[in-house]
Amino acid sequence: MAAERRIAVCDLGSNSFRLVVFTASEEEHWWRRTDEIHEPVRIGAGLAETGRLSEEGIARALATTEVFAHFCQALGITDIDAVATSAIRDATNAEDFIGRAALPVRVLSKEEEARMGYLAAVNSTTLADGAVLDLGGGSMQLVRVASRHATELQSWPLGAVRMTERFGLGEGTASKKQLKAVREHVAQQLSDAPWLPKSGQRIVGIGGTVRNLAAAVQRAIGVPEFGVQGFVIEHEPLTELVARLAALEPADRAKVPGIKFSRADLILAGAAVVEAVLDLGGFPAIEATEAGLREGVFFANHLKGDPPLFDDVRHASVLNLASQYHYDHAHTEHVARLALTLFDDLAAAGLHPGDARERELLWSACVLHDIGMSVDYDDHHKHSKYLVLNSGLPGFTQREVAIIGQAVRFHRKGMPTPGGFEKILQPGDEEILDRCALLLRLAEDLERSRDQLVRAVDVACHDGAVRLTLQADGDTRVARWAAGREGELFRRAFARELEIAA
């Protein structure tokens, strides 16, 4: 086992306290969450009225940080970063908690809190120019992003808990008048962010409210659900969701498919704030990501550079996932090399467009095709797909993840199908899938004996056929036997016969 580093990030938020353990292997280039405990402390309850943390809230917070401290001690984790946000930052009596807490608490300034959200968003999406919205229980942060750098960092007391209390959205159904008041309040508060409508067309949303809204919209519009990473919430279904939630009593809002029970009373205020921001900024949609403040704090601790960003989020996602299952690097790298060569040579021969984005999907499928072996050899193509969908592959759209997942799914046998993803695929995607699955399969066949015997392949086109000539030092019988089975799919993908020569 390579040396691993563990860090506990404690997020002492207005709504809940959460401890997340991140484990990273410098040597093997992966990181992941490895443990998590949380408690719905709601330390921000009542703050809007009194400006103070309540005695009960402080008692719950102290007991919970005590549990967190013991937990870290028991697990031998010494690297702890406990950060407090809006509620504790703003309360006049915050010291009554901080001074007695069992962990050293670092109160994030508004700008620091916004920066953590920015790091989470830009390290888990391809956002280069636009905005990041981070909606918590106490506050909302907006960050302007230009060329992947944060150029404006602001925070307002517009969190879901506060807005619910301020506008009485936690009791009874909500009237149009109440929702209008929320919109006006948000507009008034954001008047000091004149950059918002000029920031660009893209906005990425982080935090539990956005994740929960994404899940509810997925259910409402009936798309395949594999987490909310990369899901794009369009304006219209969001508006419909707000209307639907407003017509329900708070206790009934969890009956809306996708809405979590624990958020039933807060989700309407959060949804209304997000909708108002889209309107004010002129954004057609908001992109969800699974990363949040805690990942931001982890990235700030873990990544090098200023700002600490992955050079290429998509590349980093694929390698992070592959590294966690570290299955035979020499084999997968060779498969990727062979597949990309075939891709390039067949494009040069005019047999397909040779699109760069498609090439990246093929590379990703090659790198990930065998990760399901860690589940079981039998049906490992299906397990690889399960792992790909489950990871969400930050930086890729859900459509792209679906294509990678299906290419991996069909890397051994069968004719590729959209596999239930019809609703998120675009015209031409089935052809992309056929090519990705076929080239991955051919490369896997040529490397079927996993010993890199077939060094390279020469591609020649003649008389409606494509001839692959294998370069190898040794007998290529296994490779030819395996690749010889791909004629049918090759015909479907490239409308050519396939010939294999030693």
Next chain:
Amino acid sequence: MAAERRIAVCDLGSNSFRLVVFTASEEEHWWRRTDEIHEPVRIGAGLAETGRLSEEGIARALATTEVFAHFCQALGITDIDAVATSAIRDATNAEDFIGRAALPVRVLSKEEEARMGYLAAVNSTTLADGAVLDLGGGSMQLVRVASRHATELQSWPLGAVRMTERFGLGEGTASKKQLKAVREHVAQQLSDAPWLPKSGQRIVGIGGTVRNLAAAVQRAIGVPEFGVQGFVIEHEPLTELVARLAALEPADRAKVPGIKFSRADLILAGAAVVEAVLDLGGFPAIEATEAGLREGVFFANHLKGDPPLFDDVRHASVLNLASQYHYDHAHTEHVARLALTLFDDLAAAGLHPGDARERELLWSACVLHDIGMSVDYDDHHKHSKYLVLNSGLPGFTQREVAIIGQAVRFHRKGMPTPGGFEKILQPGDEEILDRCALLLRLAEDLERSRDQLVRAVDVACHDGAVRLTLQADGDTRVARWAAGREGELFRRAFARELEIAA
């Protein structure tokens, strides 16, 4: 990494040739399939007519064994056991193949072939007394099992390929007369197995035909499908399936949900033979297992003892699965210990029946609850369930696997539900699931800091409440905090309040 041993088992059958690599770790006590290649050689085609292997069949067989030999060489596998069965055993010109094959071929006698099927069946089910049916392409073996020992081992030329050819079941729809002829032929052949009706009530079926029939019956009766391991094919739906297949042209038989395309022309003959055996032996049903001849050959190589059997198949299955994901043994063993103590103490207090079989399900869920961590920490309870269902846990019924899967699924939060398994659960199973999930959760809570701090628990009942007093050297704050959340499920499972004391 502990030392691992690899063996390639080559099954040179009448219908297909298949090479399976088994990897076993003596030290970590697991074994699994790690690679597989196969080719539909159909060396037995035409044998029924001529008694000889055809020139084409021999050529395909030689080319395929050449590929197998190269494959083993490339992977560095030197431990190879290539076994030939009925077609090669019976052909008058078998030496034309064996003498020129690239691998040393071991022709199994009828008894040896039957014995391999017996080892596969008895090592993957709880069969102690009854029969094993192994239906291949060329032959069918029946073994009488008494106290887990094979007492009769017989073989007949009743394989699916041979019967299809002999009774013309590969062309056109099949008439009642044809099916009657099959039944009479089977009855006549089995007249030298007078022990069959006396062997017991249970019969286990192995081989691709039985697996495929199981999949088709699962689809026909609409039960949840998670592989066919442990699935019981009742007589009636099998009879219905035979009628349905007979009414179709061979090419259309794969349209019956569950029937594989590659078996479309052979499945009817196989189904009719199985049905005839059930009738002749008076068996109400046949149990499917995923293990087959290849596993039998592996067990014969791998296990000690005579006969080479697992002492306890269920126990071995659970530990084999857990060991493959080797997640923190000290933790899972301690969770199991605490959960079983609670189970016993609460049974002694009269709060539940204390059934031994239920106790085994609880133990299994405890040992397996964290294996999903190897997929991802997030949602690892769901991943653990996925792995449990996928493994099939040989030796357990599908109902039991479903209960273990759901207990594992709910080992962190939420109120347990049947999760779509209603059709295979029995009355009382939801209560069993509640108890298993709750006790696993309580034990996990008490061991939440994964350091075995809570050594043991004292259980005391008083005034409608159950008080757990924790024994520990140190502060049990984390354990009490975690266990304190289980009041609601405890109330549902035991109709008592839960109290936790230091």
